[in-house]
Amino acid sequence: MEKYRIGIDLGGTKIESVLLSSDRKEVYRKRVPTPAGNQYDLIIKAVYEQIRTMTEKIHGYSDFSIGIGIPGAVNKETGLVHNANTTCLIGKPFQSDLETLCGKKIAMENDANCFTLIESLEGAGKGYGMVFGIIMGTGCGGGICINGNIWSGANGIAGEWGHFSMDPGGRPCYCGNRGCIETKVSGSGIEASFFEKFGNRLKMKDIVEGFRQNDEPCKTIFNQFMNDFGRALGGLVSALDPDVVVIGGGLSNIDEIYATGVEQVRKYAFHKNIKTPILKNRLGDSSGVIGAALLNG
Numbered sequence: 001m002e003k004y005r006i007g008i009d010l011g012g013t014k015i016e017s018v019l020l021s022s023d024r025k026e027v028y029r030k031r032v033p034t035p036a037g038n039q040y041d042l043i044i045k046a047v048y049e050q051i052r053t054m055t056e057k058i059h060g061y062s063d064f065s066i067g068i069g070i071p072g073a074v075n076k077e078t079g080l081v082h083n084a085n086t087t088c089l090i091g092k093p094f095q096s097d098l099e100t101l102c103g104k105k106i107a108m109e110n111d112a113n114c115f116t117l118i119e120s121l122e123g124a125g126k127g128y129g130m131v132f133g134i135i136m137g138t139g140c141g142g143g144i145c146i147n148g149n150i151w152s153g154a155n156g157i158a159g160e161w162g163h164f165s166m167d168p169g170g171r172p173c174y175c176g177n178r179g180c181i182e183t184k185v186s187g188s189g190i191e192a193s194f195f196e197k198f199g200n201r202l203k204m205k206d207i208v209e210g211f212r213q214n215d216e217p218c219k220t221i222f223n224q225f226m227n228d229f230g231r232a233l234g235g236l237v238s239a240l241d242p243d244v245v246v247i248g249g250g251l252s253n254i255d256e257i258y259a260t261g262v263e264q265v266r267k268y269a270f271h272k273n274i275k276t277p278i279l280k281n282r283l284g285d286s287s288g289v290i291g292a293a294l295l296n297g
């Protein structure tokens, strides 16, 4: 009997959904913008709408699972969301609210964990024991898989390297600390750094382009980004010593990360000759949605 899998990846700027058949073929994929305004009721409605669209594709077929990746974690005891950079989810029973709407059990995991899972099973992390997956996009997340299984950690935040406070004088972070890695090594963080230093707003892609065109302000901010990336990931590799690091999210498409960025990581790691492969994802920068679809085993 055919069993379908619905995967949803709720991100800061987009909600991606996918429908997989029993043999894991992608039957349908859709991407819609995340409702603006950080409002819980709008977000839950938008996610439910995606689930409904997917179930309509299988015409009310009963045997299907739903897995959702969220930019945060669900507390296993209370069922409430915590550590979410889509802050309206914090303290909300997002999973059970959606289960009520759908009349069905739903699996829910941190989005970076979903990304790490799929890259570990079928992507750039395949064949490695401990995979550290990074999502550098609007925010900066991370997840750990050991031998193809998500390692959630005692508090459900394993791999969340984005919230090491690197700079006590840095910008406030939504988590309550200042100068978190996420405020420096993420699209939104780098754009904010540019604005703070030069007083005009430039998009991440324009900063990268400006760097490549030798534009001085863009070079300053981009080089700082490479340095911050190296210090942050160098420290993390020293602490965790994973077998491989796999990078996803929009920033993973910046080629300089795998050259200058990796040099910086090596420079700041405790062991100067670390050989840890630091790789671009193999399944696309938004492959986490497939990981979400596989959450139910």
Ligand SMILES: [Zn+2]
Pocket (backbone or CB within 6 Å): 162, 163, 173, 174, 175, 176, 177, 180, 182
């Ligand atoms: Zn933070």
